Amino acid sequence: MSFRPVYSLLLKPPFRSSYRSVYLYRMASSQAASKFGLKDSGLIKTQGLIDGKWIDAKDGATISVTNPATNEELGTVPEMGLAETKEAIDAAAKAFPAWSKKTTKERHDILMKLYSLMQEHHEDLARIITLENGKTLAEGRGENAYSASFLEWFAGEAVRTYGEQIPSPLPNVRNVVIKQPVGVVSILTPWNFPSAMITRKLGAALAAGCTAVIKPPPETPFSALALAELARRAGVPDGVINIVTTLKNVGEVGKEMCESKIVKKVSFTGSTGVAKLLAGMAATTLKKVSFEAGGNAPFIVFDDANLDEAVAGAVICKFRGSGQTCVCANRIFVHSSVYAEFASRLSEKVAAFKIGNGLEESTTHGPLIHSRAVEKVVRHVDDAVQKGAQILVGGKAVPNSNFFTPTILADVPVDATLNSEETFGPLAALVKFDTEEEVIKLANATDVGLAGYFFSRDVGRAWRVAEKLEVGMVGINTGLLSQAVIPFGGVKESGLGREGGHGISEYMNEKLMVFGGI
Template identity: 45%
Template sequence: MTDRRTLLAEVPTGIWLSNTSVPAKSGKTFPVIDPATGDVLVEVADGGVDDAMAAVAEAAEAGPKWAATPARERAEILRAAFEEVQRRSDDFALLMTLEMGKILPESVGEVNYGAEFLRWFSEEAVRVGGRTTTAPAGNGEILVIKQPIGPSYAITPWNFPLAMGTRKIGPALAAGCPMIVKPAEDTPLTMLLLAKVFADVGLPPGVLTVVPTGTGSAAQSAAVMADRRVRKVSFTGSTGVGSLLIKQSADQVLSTSMELGGNAPFIVFDDADLDKAIEGAMAAKMRNGGEACTAANRFFVQNGIRPAFTAALTERLSTMTVGPGYDDTSELGPLINAKQLDRVAGLVDEAIEAGATVQTGGTRLDGPGFFYPPTLLTDVPAHCRIRDEEIFGPVVVIVGFDTEDEAVAAANDTDYGLASYFYTNDLNRTKRVAARLEYGMVGVNRGVISDPAAPFGGVKHSGLGVEGGVTGIEEYLDTKYIALTPHTD
């Protein structure tokens, strides 16, 4: 593994244009903070509208040639990028831990997960198909082909700095679309290093550009989406921002993929295997420190098993070691920034004031850094925001229930519909509950469900479109119908 100082010196910190790191046209920079200490890691170019327009121009120029590049060549570049990311797994993992805070083992897990999208879509690049059929009326042939949608704009979040990028870049490049990426302000370094990796393995200039920004995110996105040369926007983040982007996309009738907020239920029935349910709860809630759109947010536990489940989960949470993600002993790192720390602490404080019982945690930790302890609350009144809003932190709220209908109704009582989880050993119940849950993804007796080979997406206010799986590349392809005349002798 490269040491921290050497790694940070190697990572590009400018706007990534023409496979080169260049300063922002304004000359401005913004700091990237280590959430474990609050210290500045590096200063990164603060891209503005002019920088974004330069990226659009490059993408528009590179697009036709990249679309015409044989699928096998595009696939080989994606495969080479996959292999290089894997070769530098330790570097990517350390970089993510430095700028985002998650513990190193989880960062290594994200490298493996994120890199897999590059390999998966390298294989899908050569499988884009079409069809030819005889018109039912016998008056010709129907030819259907798939073509790249065109220059695409990706806005990626801070919680999975690599995987949320590769999940968009992989299918775009495989389909033949150039991609402009705006990484999150808190975590631009991982994406900039990935762009350098792509350049190193032979991706032509202009096919992938990266425009970090610390102050002008809204203006940059509005300008890019207003440009007629851009044909696609893909966003992962909050429902509020996603809704605004959908409205902005309407003027140019852009294709949109929106992976938005979640409010995942985690249901434990009396017949569940308690030990497996506890392991699943730890994975679904505490992975990434709870800062995941798929994180379990509301725990509904049937009253027969609830005391045992609560006691066991409280014990597990209370013994977790909290500290910097790059320390070998740490099991839980910091939250991303002071704003998120204040929000999580505020939700917990409000619930306690309303009468919630603290089983463990519940009080913010002393600095430096943005740490909050593993926390478990019971007896939380129904009106508390912590039961209705996405927590995005290491806080568990347990609510009891008596019947299956009661659990399903409570789980579906939200505007969101991304991920859901439940534990049972009853096969008939498995089929019933999975069908009734109003979510794009359902985990049965497992707490981690993301898989590059599976479709990832939600319903209701959790988004539009699907990423990953065999359908992921379709988001970057247009369907064209060609009417052919009948064959004549």
């Protein structure tokens, strides 16, 4: 049987335009997939997702996505705008009634299926993270495992959304409280954890019975799109998850995602400045919000600390993701009596780092996300040195690249810019202190308060300092905090609400029902 007549028909109006569009999409997807080198090339999507359909921007505009280690283009995604955002919100609203009416066990099972698919495609998902973000493949694998853990956790939380009965002081009255999903949720995420920052929000939203519109960062959209593809395979119905990709139109897209009366909740991770803008937009309809904003984490080494543990904690806490995590140590305070030894040991470790392409086995640390990130680290180093700091290790940007050598600065003055601005790069700044009171004052001298760390073997001091640090999370004798089971979030200008842990409550409303005549 010949297919030529059918093919000929496809080339004639009105089929020609749509056939050409499909053909070009398949070509673009194929070319992008080949650059990623995945076992399952179907995980690479180069279109947005609205109501279960992979679509381009209405005007055909695209965003180029590059590998920060090589500056090679990995592929393109649509430059969507206001019209596509409204369609995505409408699709989420249409899907909400059926999704919210599913039993908690049904939602649990779908989330667990998605969790299993993320494990099954572990290597491919890790590779996508590495290629678009730049972090090492080992860190990409770690992120995928961390990302999947939120789905497992919130699958369990789905069946634990208990209400309560409250005894009434009135006769013949019974008070009952139930929990219901808020509705359509807007999710806006950063590039530093292109997968985990989505599942931490989306897992809770889906478990609660909400539907979602996701705006991934333009630097790292492929991880979000791969998750959406796996969600479809797991049985998530059309319209429950929608993805709008944008760069130039981010202002109008973000505004609609926050101000739309259809949207009942906004969840954002990013800078404090942007969080304030989005909070103002969301306030126009007084919807629920949760914001994880900027950090400026203190890392304190007391005179009684185990220095081996403190150095190991500083390495993982400061240099994970090349310093591009929101809970990275940004200011390292070291007691004067152990300052020299700590600086020497940390310098020895950092000097052994090898920067390079994250796919190479010997690489310990990848690039920064783009040239603007490099410029900020350069500015912070130059400012500190001009004010008297000494470079112990590194201190240089690699020309014509997104790499900055892992750096340690000693004798950093308190008035250095890096003490008031989050660096978000591989720069460890060492500051001396002499007393507990002095260092707590220094640690708290910032408008933000996401995470803090300290090392001490004194149990009394551990409780005392942990309570006095003005942060939402404290690591005591550890440089790692992040887990799916904990309440993740900050105080002061580091945001509102908590994610992970019992964060499903952020996506639910409590409803009181008072029964009379009982």
